[in-house]
Amino acid sequence: MIPYGRQDIRQDDIDAVADVLRSDFLTQGPAVPHFESAIAARVDAAHAVAVNSATSALHIACVALGLGPDDLLWTSPVTFVASANCARYCGAQVDFVDIDPATGNMCPSRLEEKLEQAASADRLPKIIIPVHLAGLSCDMAAIGALAARYGVRVIEDASHAVGASCGGGPVGSCEYSDIAVFSFHPVKIVTTGEGGVAVTQDAELASHMARLRSHGITRDPELMTHAPDGPWYYQQIELGWNYRMTDIQAALGHAQLARLEDYVARRNALADRYDRMLGGMPISRPGRTTASRSAFHLYIVRISAERHRAVFEGLRASGIGVNLHYIPVHLQPYYRDLGFSDGDFPEAERYYAEAISLPLFPAMTEAMQDEVVDALAGLLN
Incomplete structure (x- = not known):
């Protein structure tokens, strides 16, 4: 059978993974930040936070933007369930904006109508997640302008779209959004086996998401409630998760990124x-x-x-x-x-x-x- 999608694994990928297996680090070693730097550079983002799936990236993006139980998130109905589920993980409500039939992406005209109605009802969403279906960017200039007008935050679900461009710039530069998320599932453009990344231009958001992917723990004395007990010290300052990417995955992703x-x-x-x-x-x-x-x-x-x-x-x-x-x-x-x-x-x-x-x-x-x-x-x- 001819599959609808398939990963492409070459000797360079195998060698990169084998190098990690022979190294001192299998999990949080040098390969992860190396991969993050390469992704950020490729999409013109200042920061990248690699995690174990794009679903995890969507979740920590929502948390970093303050989504909570009394809030509302809007996304496209034509997407994988993770684009909506990330709101439910935060206890927030979900609604959808219908698509443009020509592209399958969130329709800016319908979004504008719905925002006008929501503003009148004093029930605006806190976050909008447009989804770049099949790798084609949504009309982010229009969506970003509407979000700015109504004071709404934007997360681009760019799971399908690493390597895509819009308006002359790469998808992921976050020109019209707070955060963009990519997926590295095996059938995606490049793979880490399983994994994802959140990219942003905002250093504070990046730092927060990096903490959330690792149990909410910090080793930064400035963020602790009291001075460290010693050089071994760390503190959990909020609830986080184990969403970390391994060095094995990151090495594969970095080798793939070259292609x-x-x-x-x-x-x-x-x-x-x-x-x-x-x-x-x-x-x-x-x-x-x-x-x-x-x-x-x-x-x-x-x-x-x-x-x-x-x-x-x-x-x-x-x-x-x-x-x-x-x-x-x-x-x-x-x-x-x-x-x-x-x-x-x-x-x-x-x-x-x-x-x-x-x-x-x-x-x-x-x-x-x-x-x-x-x-x-x-x-x-």
């Missing part, structure tokens, strides 16, 4: 070829914007709802490992129990009835791509 531009270029080349080959078929190809370059973590097409399931199942039966990203979060049983229901976000639900993620990964050959397209054409004819 980031090659990966993104290859994904874009494959996406361009899909665009050309699918042009005459009764499907909608991924939306693009002139201001952005997608990282193309996913290549998502849309097929009429009437034919959607038959085509999906037919492709799977043909050995094409298609997938669907994502079931709208508000339709999950947990969120239905919180009061959401069918019809709440029509564009997201229409998207769900039509979307299919076709295989796309750097090692994909043109012969594999031809096989995908031929199978799709046969099912659509």
Whole structure:
């Protein structure tokens, strides 16, 4: 079966991990800050805090921005559940902003309407999490301007978008946000096996998130309630978690990062070829914007709802490992129990009835791509 995504592991990656295994440090050694520095430099951020998953990064980002039980967070309904769950970990309420059907990303017009209504009701969100679906940046200039107007903080869920750009700058520079989060799951653009990172321009936010990933413990005497008892001393000054990335993971990520531009270029080349080959078929190809370059973590097409399931199942039966990203979060049983229901976000639900993620990964050959397209054409004819 041709998978929808697959990691690319080379000898450089194996050597980097083996070097760590032979070293004195397996967990919090020099490889983690080395990787953090490389990520921050790549996305033009001042600070990077590496953790064991993008979910953990979203959680500590919310905590660092002060999200609590009486607060509200808005995100996109078309995302993995982690984009919403991070608010629930803080005891906060969640709501969603419907998508732009052309891109699948949070719609700035709907966001503006919802913010106006929320301001009138004195129930504005504390945080908005726009999600860069499939690697294409949201319209962050528009979202950032709205957030500034209403005094709302912004976390970019850029899990799909390391290596992407928007407005001439890299996604992750946080020009219009407080924090951006990347994922390094094996099917993402680069991998650490499992892992994530939060990047920011704010030194205080970075310091806070670094403390939160390690139990809320500090060794900084200036943050302690009394002078250290000795050189061994540390204090837990708040509740944190064990969300640390290991040196093993960081070494793999750093080796992968050296190929980031090659990966993104290859994904874009494959996406361009899909665009050309699918042009005459009764499907909608991924939306693009002139201001952005997608990282193309996913290549998502849309097929009429009437034919959607038959085509999906037919492709799977043909050995094409298609997938669907994502079931709208508000339709999950947990969120239905919180009061959401069918019809709440029509564009997201229409998207769900039509979307299919076709295989796309750097090692994909043109012969594999031809096989995908031929199978799709046969099912659509």
